[in-house]
Amino acid sequence: MPLTGRSRSGIEWRARTPRSYRVPVRPQVSVRPRWVVALADYYARRYAALVTMSTVAANAPGVAGSGLADVAASEASLRRFLHGLPGVDQVGLEARAAALGTRSIKTTAKAYGIDLAISMIDLTTLEGADTVGKVRALCAKGRTPDPTDPTTPRVAAICVYPDMVATAKDALRGTDIQVASVATAFPAGRAALPVKLADTADAVAAGADEIDMVIDRGAFLSGRHLDVFNEIVAVKEACKRPDGSSAHLKVIFETGELQTYDNVRRVSWLAMLAGADFIKTSTGKVAVNATPPVTLLMLEAVRDFRAATGVQVGVKPAGGIRTTKDALKYLVMVNETLGDDWLTPHWFRFGASSLLNDLLMQRQKLATGRYSGPDYVTVD
Amino acid sequence: MSDTTFARLDVLKTYKLYVGGKFPRSESGRVYEVTKATSAAGAAGKREWLANVPLGTRKDARDAVLAARKAVKGWAGTTAYNRGQVLYRVAEMLQGRREQFAAEVAVSEGIGPKKAAALVDAAIDRWVWYAGWTDKVAQIAGGANPVAGPYFNLSTPEPTGVVGIVAPQAGYGHSLLGLVSVIAPAIATGNTVVVAAAAAAPLPALSLGEVLATSDVPGGVVNIISGRTADIAPTLASHQDVNALDLTGAIAADGPGAAAALEAAAADTLKRVVRPELDPFAQDWTNAPGTDRLLSFLETKTVWHPMGI
Numbered sequence: 001m002p003l004t005g006r007s008r009s010g011i012e013w014r015a016r017t018p019r020s021y022r023v024p025v026r027p028q029v030s031v032r033p034r035w036v037v038a039l040a041d042y043y044a045r046r047y048a049a050l051v052t053m054s055t056v057a058a059n060a061p062g063v064a065g066s067g068l069a070d071v072a073a074s075e076a077s078l079r080r081f082l083h084g085l086p087g088v089d090q091v092g093l094e095a096r097a098a099a100l101g102t103r104s105i106k107t108t109a110k111a112y113g114i115d116l117a118i119s120m121i122d123l124t125t126l127e128g129a130d131t132v133g134k135v136r137a138l139c140a141k142g143r144t145p146d147p148t149d150p151t152t153p154r155v156a157a158i159c160v161y162p163d164m165v166a167t168a169k170d171a172l173r174g175t176d177i178q179v180a181s182v183a184t185a186f187p188a189g190r191a192a193l194p195v196k197l198a199d200t201a202d203a204v205a206a207g208a209d210e211i212d213m214v215i216d217r218g219a220f221l222s223g224r225h226l227d228v229f230n231e232i233v234a235v236k237e238a239c240k241r242p243d244g245s246s247a248h249l250k251v252i253f254e255t256g257e258l259q260t261y262d263n264v265r266r267v268s269w270l271a272m273l274a275g276a277d278f279i280k281t282s283t284g285k286v287a288v289n290a291t292p293p294v295t296l297l298m299l300e301a302v303r304d305f306r307a308a309t310g311v312q313v314g315v316k317p318a319g320g321i322r323t324t325k326d327a328l329k330y331l332v333m334v335n336e337t338l339g340d341d342w343l344t345p346h347w348f349r350f351g352a353s354s355l356l357n358d359l360l361m362q363r364q365k366l367a368t369g370r371y372s373g374p375d376y377v378t379v380d
Numbered sequence: 381m382s383d384t385t386f387a388r389l390d391v392l393k394t395y396k397l398y399v400g401g402k403f404p405r406s407e408s409g410r411v412y413e414v415t416k417a418t419s420a421a422g423a424a425g426k427r428e429w430l431a432n433v434p435l436g437t438r439k440d441a442r443d444a445v446l447a448a449r450k451a452v453k454g455w456a457g458t459t460a461y462n463r464g465q466v467l468y469r470v471a472e473m474l475q476g477r478r479e480q481f482a483a484e485v486a487v488s489e490g491i492g493p494k495k496a497a498a499l500v501d502a503a504i505d506r507w508v509w510y511a512g513w514t515d516k517v518a519q520i521a522g523g524a525n526p527v528a529g530p531y532f533n534l535s536t537p538e539p540t541g542v543v544g545i546v547a548p549q550a551g552y553g554h555s556l557l558g559l560v561s562v563i564a565p566a567i568a569t570g571n572t573v574v575v576a577a578a579a580a581a582p583l584p585a586l587s588l589g590e591v592l593a594t595s596d597v598p599g600g601v602v603n604i605i606s607g608r609t610a611d612i613a614p615t616l617a618s619h620q621d622v623n624a625l626d627l628t629g630a631i632a633a634d635g636p637g638a639a640a641a642l643e644a645a646a647a648d649t650l651k652r653v654v655r656p657e658l659d660p661f662a663q664d665w666t667n668a669p670g671t672d673r674l675l676s677f678l679e680t681k682t683v684w685h686p687m688g689i
Contacts, residue, residue, distance in 0.1 A: 371442050373449070373621025
């Protein structure tokens with residue numbers, strides 16, 4: 001066969017292969033469980049207008065199905081599945097994301113959006129220069145974002161490095177604000193697996209409610225999908241507490257380093273299959289962070305994942321979201337792509353620090369009719 | 381072979397706002413017509429169309445305040461000497477466009493070309509005069525205070541920050557000389573300004589933006605918005621990120637209580653306020669300005685310092 005493994009999925013190659021190279025598709029009995037067939041069929045119908053793809057394999061009868069884990073049974077099967085996902089229509093995606101950013105949100109809708117956005121913030125400090133005092137101050141701000149207005153909602157979580165978890169936990173006692181901790185050698189993720197697991201277990205033991213792990217981008221980009229998969233599974237295991245409960249696991253893709261939209265779609269499915277509770281765009285430490293198209297792509301992935309499996313996964317864009325206008329655009333995107341089910345802090349978060357100040361200034365403007373200024377919010 | 385002659389079509393100028401060192405149109409996309417001012421003698425003639433200028437909105441004013449705030453740190457941080465050099469440069473650029481300004485002043489105020497040229501010259505001279513003050517103002521506004529102990533006590537003037545200016549709308553020479561007389565003293569001491577240009581005579585103001593952009597004045601130090609004063613001035617007065625307010629042009633056109641209402645709005649955020657003249661229409665901007673405006677937008681910082689042994 002002249003093509004790579006991609007062709008064996010039976011999904012992509014027909015569209016791209018010149019007629020003279022076409023070879024008959026043989027149904028892949030052992031590696032295409034019914035679930036995957038159903039999914040491929042679903043995608044085929046969904047994107048029929050956008051991509052030309054074969055539905056022959058998807059309709060192939062008599063596939064012995066098993067569970068979800070079969071996809072990750074081997075490197076080959078996982079790759080076959082991920083590369084069988086339909087390609088992303090870049091122009092369409094970017095146009096859609098841009099179109100959703102043009103909505104005009106004013107007055108009461110804006111007030112509601114601002115309060116919702118504040119309640120969805122993972123207020124973040126991830127600096128080498130973080131001190132106990134700074135983390136405490138940030139927690140105080142998370143509890144009472146605007147001391148002059150007690151109706152201001154609280155943020156969803158405080159996001160810190162593992163060694164600051166205990167401090168944050170202590171400062172947030174008596175509230176329902178979660179403590180999120182980055183882990184697994186954040187932000188690069190370049191450490192041995194035992195180190196990453198110890199990092200995670202340490203944060204969980206210190207009381208972290210949520211763990212933000214980074215994937216091994218090097219492994220993903222060099223095609224070792226199963227390594228990435230297994231690492232997420234292992235970290236998920238390390239999130240378990242002695243009492244049987246488990247810290248929420250957010251998986252950071254660092255989409256700015258993944259090169260293509262296709263990769264973002266693949267890694268989204270990879271992480272969701274591995275058991276991520278949340279998928280998160282970026283660390284905030286590289287040049288390109290959360291962008292509307294990438295976030296839209298991930299929103300579509302969680303929508304399709306729920307349609308296919310019934311499992312709901314949250315989304316967290318992080319980095320580069322600084323203004324109220326940006327935040328409202330993201331909320332519009334969530335509403336239009338996923339609907340009300342995801343419009344709660346439980347399923348959608350903003351990873352941000354300076355965004356909160358802008359939201360507070362806009363909130364003050366709506367309340368008083370006067371434009372506010374940086375003198376009226378805290379300096380972080 | 382034909383003796384048909386074609387009249388050349390004029391290239392009309394698109395006047396634009398000057399915000400953050402750039403020339404945006406109004407956020408609203410709207411414009412309004414500016415017509416020729418007529419002298420008392422020629423008042424019988426119909427008002428002649430001059431140009432469409434942007435109808436600035438509250439949001440434009442808000443954007444301008446953001447730009448001005450961003451520029452404060454850099455502009456206030458330059459040395460007084462450097463600020464003076466930059467302002468001299470502005471005067472040089474003004475000199476080079478003398479004819480253009482004279483024409484705009486003449487149609488804006490309804491005066492003859494000779495008077496207009498004299499007003500432009502006066503405006504250039506005034507700009508130079510304020511440029512000279514940059515490194516001297518500390519000597520009249522600050523100094524070493526007498527103390528009864530072995531230490532120094534020094535007061536130094538510092539810029540207030542972002543100053544909202546309602547540009548003069550009346551008085552002889554208001555369109556350029558008056559404008560220069562309110563902008564130059566505020567920026568000479570290190571403030572940044574947002575100017576609501578005279579609604580009926582915005583052409584010299586918008587052209588001044590072009591002069592500032594080609595001088596070495598950093599973007600955002602001066603921001604000029606044309607439009608209805610009744611829209612822009614209250615936004616500046618109530619904006620919590622504006623530190624001082626110059627109400628020189630807040631006159632009867634916006635109702636007799638315009639200045640008082642703006643002053644009340646400014647009081648909410650403890651802004652420094654410069655009040656308009658009692659009779660702005662009688663004001664002659666060619667009169668020597670004095671140092672009042674220079675000293676209006678300053679904060680005094682006093683430090684105690686050990687004398688050493």
